Amino acid sequence: MKRTASLVALAALPVGVLAVFFVLPVAGMLGRGLWPDGSFAPGAMLDVLARPRVGRVVWFTVWSSSVATVVAVLLGLPAAYVLHRLDFPLRGALRSALLVPFVLPTVVVGVAFRQLLREGGPLGFLDLDGTPVAIVAGLVFFNVAVVIRTVGATWEGLDPRPAEAAAALGASPARVFTSVTLPALRPAIVSAASVVFLFCATAFGVVLILGGVRYASVETEIYLLTTVLYDLQGAAALSIVQLVAVVGLLTVAARVRRVPDPTVQRAVPRPHRPRRSDLPQVAATALLLGLLAAPIVALVTQSLRVDGAWSLTNYRNLTTTGDDQVLLVPVTTALRNSLQTALDATWIALLLGLLVAIVLTRRSRSAGERRVRAVLDGFFMLPLGVSAVTLGFGFLVTLGREPLDLRTWPLLVPVAQALVALPLVVRTLVPVLAGIDDRQRQAAASLGAGAMRTALTVDVPIVLRPVAAAAGFAFAVSLGEFGATSFLSRADHPTVPVVIFRLLGRPGEGNYGMALAASVVLAATTALVILAVERLRVRGVGSW
Amino acid sequence: MLSLEHVSVSYDGTPAVVDASLEVPDASVVAVLGPSGCGKSTLLRAVAGLERPTSGTICWDGADLGGVPTHKRGFALMFQDGQLFSHLSVARNVGYALRLRRPGQPRRGSGDIEARIAGLLTLVGLEGYDARLPGTLSGGERQRVALARSLAKAPKLLLLDEPLGALDRKLREETQFELMDIQEKTGTTFVIVTHDQGEAMTVASRVAVMDEGKLMQVSTPDRIYETPQSVYVADFIGDVNIIQGRATQSGDKVLVNWAEGQSPFTAQTATAFAPDQTCWLAIRPEKIAISADRTDHANTVQGKVLDIAYLGNISTYHVELPSGHVIKAQEANTRRIARRAFTWEDPVWLGWTDTAGVLLDR
Numbered sequence: 001m002k003r004t005a006s007l008v009a010l011a012a013l014p015v016g017v018l019a020v021f022f023v024l025p026v027a028g029m030l031g032r033g034l035w036p037d038g039s040f041a042p043g044a045m046l047d048v049l050a051r052p053r054v055g056r057v058v059w060f061t062v063w064s065s066s067v068a069t070v071v072a073v074l075l076g077l078p079a080a081y082v083l084h085r086l087d088f089p090l091r092g093a094l095r096s097a098l099l100v101p102f103v104l105p106t107v108v109v110g111v112a113f114r115q116l117l118r119e120g121g122p123l124g125f126l127d128l129d130g131t132p133v134a135i136v137a138g139l140v141f142f143n144v145a146v147v148i149r150t151v152g153a154t155w156e157g158l159d160p161r162p163a164e165a166a167a168a169l170g171a172s173p174a175r176v177f178t179s180v181t182l183p184a185l186r187p188a189i190v191s192a193a194s195v196v197f198l199f200c201a202t203a204f205g206v207v208l209i210l211g212g213v214r215y216a217s218v219e220t221e222i223y224l225l226t227t228v229l230y231d232l233q234g235a236a237a238l239s240i241v242q243l244v245a246v247v248g249l250l251t252v253a254a255r256v257r258r259v260p261d262p263t264v265q266r267a268v269p270r271p272h273r274p275r276r277s278d279l280p281q282v283a284a285t286a287l288l289l290g291l292l293a294a295p296i297v298a299l300v301t302q303s304l305r306v307d308g309a310w311s312l313t314n315y316r317n318l319t320t321t322g323d324d325q326v327l328l329v330p331v332t333t334a335l336r337n338s339l340q341t342a343l344d345a346t347w348i349a350l351l352l353g354l355l356v357a358i359v360l361t362r363r364s365r366s367a368g369e370r371r372v373r374a375v376l377d378g379f380f381m382l383p384l385g386v387s388a389v390t391l392g393f394g395f396l397v398t399l400g401r402e403p404l405d406l407r408t409w410p411l412l413v414p415v416a417q418a419l420v421a422l423p424l425v426v427r428t429l430v431p432v433l434a435g436i437d438d439r440q441r442q443a444a445a446s447l448g449a450g451a452m453r454t455a456l457t458v459d460v461p462i463v464l465r466p467v468a469a470a471a472g473f474a475f476a477v478s479l480g481e482f483g484a485t486s487f488l489s490r491a492d493h494p495t496v497p498v499v500i501f502r503l504l505g506r507p508g509e510g511n512y513g514m515a516l517a518a519s520v521v522l523a524a525t526t527a528l529v530i531l532a533v534e535r536l537r538v539r540g541v542g543s544w
Numbered sequence: 545m546l547s548l549e550h551v552s553v554s555y556d557g558t559p560a561v562v563d564a565s566l567e568v569p570d571a572s573v574v575a576v577l578g579p580s581g582c583g584k585s586t587l588l589r590a591v592a593g594l595e596r597p598t599s600g601t602i603c604w605d606g607a608d609l610g611g612v613p614t615h616k617r618g619f620a621l622m623f624q625d626g627q628l629f630s631h632l633s634v635a636r637n638v639g640y641a642l643r644l645r646r647p648g649q650p651r652r653g654s655g656d657i658e659a660r661i662a663g664l665l666t667l668v669g670l671e672g673y674d675a676r677l678p679g680t681l682s683g684g685e686r687q688r689v690a691l692a693r694s695l696a697k698a699p700k701l702l703l704l705d706e707p708l709g710a711l712d713r714k715l716r717e718e719t720q721f722e723l724m725d726i727q728e729k730t731g732t733t734f735v736i737v738t739h740d741q742g743e744a745m746t747v748a749s750r751v752a753v754m755d756e757g758k759l760m761q762v763s764t765p766d767r768i769y770e771t772p773q774s775v776y777v778a779d780f781i782g783d784v785n786i787i788q789g790r791a792t793q794s795g796d797k798v799l800v801n802w803a804e805g806q807s808p809f810t811a812q813t814a815t816a817f818a819p820d821q822t823c824w825l826a827i828r829p830e831k832i833a834i835s836a837d838r839t840d841h842a843n844t845v846q847g848k849v850l851d852i853a854y855l856g857n858i859s860t861y862h863v864e865l866p867s868g869h870v871i872k873a874q875e876a877n878t879r880r881i882a883r884r885a886f887t888w889e890d891p892v893w894l895g896w897t898d899t900a901g902v903l904l905d906r
Contacts, residue, residue: 161627167614168592168621169641183631
């Protein structure tokens with residue numbers, strides 16, 4: 001009885017927050033579509049789905065995300081091997097560097113790819129600007145780190161002996177890989193691929209900036225329908241489609257996540273020096289590095305060029321409001337807003353994430369309890385896949401009127417960002433908390449430590465670094481969050497991604513240059529945060 | 545025949561195996577015995593081709609294996625916990641090697657493979673386990689499947705790394721005999737790495753004792769036990785008394801001055817000792833007689849009983865000599881315990897012949 005009560009108490013806050021700031025807005029948004037005039041009219045929604053343009057949008061979303069997922073897996077696998085099984089100088093630095101694209105603000109990545117591919121850009125001759133190839137490349141750029149992290153973490157802990165046994169039985173290295181290593185990696189690959197697909201299918205900033213007017217995904221289409229065409233029914237219909245697909249995908253992903261068999265003794269492999277046989281993998285990794293570096297290099301270079309000469313003018317202009325005063329506040333003020341907002345979002349995400357992780361990792365005493373936990377686990381993952389646009393617009397339509405007018409509440413944007421970062425925090429903390437052997441607590445208790453002291457001496461020291469890492473991650477994600485923020489931030493209190501998008505949309509070389517410089521500053525800030533997180537050496541950060 | 549010539553292996557400059565030379569005749573069983581961390585697993589992995597020797601050669605029938613990768617050596621390797629492929633059924637695991645096809649080799653018919661798998665499962669006593677998954681097997685069953693898998697292609701050499709280490713004692717002892725039975729039936733050459741001296745003595749026709757990367761002695765189990773060549777081997781195998789002293793040699797007899805004011809012990813040896821050279825007399829406790837009265841052994845010494853370890857069938861007496869040395873003597877409990885002639889604190893005589901011990905120079 002006491003256990004149940006304490007669990008309910010722990011779960012109450014995150015469930016409540018999620019109910020008010022997630023379920024309510026999303027439901028409000030869907031309600032607008034399904035009850036257009038106060039009466040239930042699902043038929044109108046079906047009409048929306050029958051539109052040829054909607055069909056095209058869904059089809060484009062599915063195939064571009066599929067291609068991007070396959071490419072990300074193919075590029076990520078050799079890199080996962082090189083970064084997690086080989087031993088070479090600067091390996092740690094390289095691992096950190098490869099994590100940076102994942103947290104770069106979507107807007108920044110969009111700008112960087114435009115910079116690389118536009119007419120007159122370094123790869124302008126390929127004529128890829130505004131094509132699906134550019135979009136897929138942008139999606140791969142973001143998500144290859146998910147594959148490397150997730151598969152790498154599994155690969156790193158993979159017992160080398162089955163592979164050795166197979167080799168001793170006469171299997172060639174290729175055969176060992178396909179018959180032993182690949183099956184062992186399969187759950188990690190499937191898990192990574194489903195998450196990557198999810199991220200690709202709900203990507204907003206990249207598709208919006210790289211797709212231009214010709215290519216729209218479900219996510220950008222929702223944005224277009226709500227903000228430009230005011231077709232809330234259409235937007236709601238698409239949101240429902242997206243929600244159903246995401247829930248389905250998350251269920252599949254949860255199924256394949258395998259629990260390691262604790263009764264089997266594992267040998268931990270030692271990373272080895274690269275051998276000649278590792279050459280293909282090393283080459284593939286070098287290629288990947290080049291592909292990831294190119295847009296960033298293009299971005300940084302171009303931000304330093306004005307009228308064909310090297311100059312810091314674009315950076316100096318960050319203290320102004322741009323050509324023709326397109327901004328209400330200078331970019332430097334927006335940067336301060338961004339940092340403040342991200343800081344608030346971080347503590348909210350941490351608080352909620354810790355509570356959720358504790359609730360999820362307590363050992364279930366009954367089948368019913370276990371089922372409740374599984375449902376909660378899925379529930380807290382939902383923000384991962386629900387369109388940030390839906391969320392942001394839902395905030396506006398439900399929380400922007402009586403009885404709950406939160407439009408001017410200073411924590412509105414941070415809460416929205418925290419919800420976007422929450423799944424990441426939970427996924428970082430759950431394995432850590434679950435990994436604490438209960439016998440350690442029992443040992444502490446048998447030595448005379450009370451419950452409080454046990455928590456302080458056993459749990460806290462183990463959890464401290466992962467919590468710091470999760471905080472860094474939440475901070476970086478919040479800093480770059482664009483989808484929900486673009487709806488919710490007030491015009492006189494914008495964040496940097498919002499400002500960048502606004503600058504891009506206005507004419508003038510000066511404004512474009514400022515967008516580049518602001519992107520570089522934002523990218524550098526997130527990169528610094530992520531490098532600091534990597535110094536904490538928490539295993540499995542960024543893996544799913 | 546497997547032969548190792550002056551093989552050394554190091555990890556990042558730290559030597560794991562140092563100058564190891566060893567011959568393994570066909571159809572024999574050689575056990576590599578040593579404490580954990582002595583380099584015995586590394587030696588095995590080098591034979592399997594999983595580690596590259598930093599120097600020395602490993603040959604099979606005189607051909608250098610240096611450039612031959614693991615999968616082309618035609619050996620099989622079996623690990624402590626079996627390392628079954630957890631995603632494959634028992635039958636698929638056993639048939640793994642059979643389904644590998646080399647270019648130029650004809651494909652085996654599936655009926656042929658099935659029959660071979662069934663035969664192997666019968667050999668290890670697991671008929672009808674074909675469809676089971678490794679996760680559902682007990683530790684002992686997993687080891688049997690691993691053994692069947694290793695034997696599938698009739699390997700020239702089977703390398704076993706602590707094959708029974710994960711099993712509990714009773715099961716381990718049973719499985720030792722089965723392992724030997726299967727070895728005899730198949731005529732496969734075995735190299736077994738173990739830290740368990742009982743296992744090494746039971747299964748092996750030759751035992752190689754290893755310490756800190758060096759092979760200390762390679763010999764038959766009885767010679768390892770009866771005539772160790774070093775204090776390390778004498779001490780590692782079984783229970784032993786080591787008495788340090790200085791040697792005075794006359795012919796095949798040596799007088800060992802072991803303590804101030806005590807008459808020297810005599811021992812026979814084939815080794816030549818320099819006058820006053822430091823030497824160690826190693827005597828197994830069961831070769832020392834203990835009695836209330838003085839005996840007519842070549843060596844006798846009096847002391848008092850310090851401690852008695854009662855093991856049921858035998859008892860080990862710890863006897864303290866006036867010099868402070870404590871000597872262990874073992875006696876079979878052929879009488880009821882109440883009829884024992886002496887107990888704690890009693891003065892007793894210890895005696896042994898001049899051939900009972902081994903005199904060592906290192």
